[in-house]
Every structure is written in C-alpha cells, then in structure tokens.
C-alpha cells in the first residue's frame with residue numbers, strides 16, 4: 424500500500440541536502456547519475472506494479488536513495504539495496520531508520536552478489552543501473568530467468584533499444600534475441616539527460632522485463648549464444664559465410680530449413696533456435 428502523509432520517509436531532508444552533507448559528488452567511474460525528483464522516481468517504482476508488496480525488491484546502486492525512497496513509499500515490503508560506494512551507504516543510514524525494518528543496505532559489488540539469496544521470493548529488481556555494468560548484470564540474472572518475477576531497469580537508450588528491438592530493425596541483434604527468447608521486454612519510460620544530476624551525455628529509458636514461463640522455442644542456450652555471436656559478429660555477411668566456424672554452413676542451413684544467403688537481422692528468434700538445435704546436433708554427431 425502506498426505511504427500515508429505521515430510516513431517518516433517524507434520527513435527526511437531533500438536528496439540535494441543528503442548529497443551535500445555526505446560529500447556525495449558524482450563519480451563517473453561508478454556511473455553515478457542521480458535522480459533527485461521524487462515524483463519521477465515514484466513513477467519508475469510504480470512501473471514495477473502492485474507486486475512490490477510481496478517478497479523482495481532488490482535495488483542495485485541506490486546512491487543517495489531517490490529510487491529507494493520511492494520504492495518504500497510505493498509500498499515495497501522489503502527492499503535490499505546493493506551499493507559499492509561507501510559514501511552512499513553511510514548517506515542511506517537515515518533512510519534505513521525511517522524505513523522501520525523494510526530496508527537493508529549491503530555494501531558490495533553487485534557483480535559479485537547473488538540477489539536471489541537476499542530475501543524471500545518473489546524476487547524482482549528495480550534499478551537505475553550503473554551504465555558501465557548494466558548489460559552484464561542483466562545477462563547474469565537471466566542465467567536463471569525462471570527464478571525472477573520481473574526487472575524494471577533504467578538503461579542508456581541505445582541498450583534499451585537493443586533489448587526491445589524487433590526483427591528487421593537496426594538495433595536487432597544478440598541482445599534482442601536472448602531477451603525475446605527468455606522474456607517479454609517493453610520500453611516503458613524515456614528520460615532525457617536533464618532528468619539526472621549530473622546529466623549524462625546520452626538519453627535513458629526504463630525497460631520492464633518479465634521472464635516467460637519458459638523459452639519461446641526449444642534451443643540449447645550456450646549454442647544459441649554462440650550462433651548469434653557468429654551471425655551478428657559479421658552482420659553484413661550471409662549465414663553461409665558467418666556460420667563457417669561450425670562446419671559445413673550450407674549443410675547446417677539446409678538441415679535447419681534456413682536460406683543460407685539470408686542476413687542475420689532478417690531472421691526471427693525461431694530461426695536462430697532452429698540453427699542452434701542443428702549446430703548442437705552436428706557437433707554431437
């Protein structure tokens with residue numbers, strides 16, 4: 424349930440003041456572009472849906488706590504925030520007190536933490552991700568898509584476009600295929616650089632990613648990843664050329680029922696799954 428007017432979180436000093444008090448000047452190396460407008464962060468938190476009231480909401484990189492405050496005000500039952508910057512961890516202490524047991528802050532590198540161990544299911548992530556590690560983090564979580572309820576994530580616009588690209592578009596590639604195969608991903612909000620302090624050079628977008636009950640088509644994952652890597656590594660080449668590393672590319676295409684002169688950006692996920700199954704069968708034959 425969203426907060427009442429008397430929620431102690433609403434009495435905390437403004438984020439600008441928190442930043443000044445704790446000397447939290449933004450560090451580029453940590454991808455620090457903060458969101459200070461509580462109306463905006465509450466809008467992002469609401470994208471996570473009503474489910475905040477159950478299980479565990481994990482936030483990566485709370486920084487001064489703008490999105491963290493929003494998640495709590497929008498009724499999150501339990502928020503676990505993982506932050507690498509000690510200055511931010513200290514700055515968040517008063518929010519931990521105001522949250523009255525609903526917020527835990529862990530000082531750690533999110534790349535080294537398994538968020539599924541941090542509280543009861545269902546698990547979801549809501550984060551304004553540090554851009555330098557955002558894609559790597561998402562790919563790690565998608566190793567076990569079935570264990571997650573949802574991801575509501577801010578990325579730089581280019582990455583958001585690749586995550587949600589349809590076949591045939593210029594952004595369609597390895598990332599689009601993997602996310603389409605495992606999830607339903609939608610761009611739900613666009614944010615200009617001016618929404619952040621300091622403003623980054625690029626625009627940003629929030630993507631809502633909900634894992635499917637199972638992959639869209641059967642395919643061995645590692646082989647699918649290798650096939651898309653080969654195909655899109657040589658984007659302008661036909662499959663008969665780019666799949667040579669797997670053996671007789673013409674024979675692989677024929678067995679998978681795919682035109683060997685096709686270029687990868689024209690092929691839907693289903694076709695890549697057929698190619699991956701065929702390559703796996705050729706490799707074990």
Ligand code: SAM
Nearest residue numbers: 453456457458484485486507508532533551553
């Ligand atoms: N959530 C805050 C907001 O919206 O204002 C800050 C978002 S800022 C884009 C990214 C945050 O991630 C920073 O606070 C940064 O210190 C933190 N961070 C960067 N790399 C990290 C890592 N590997 N693990 C955990 N936190 C990290």
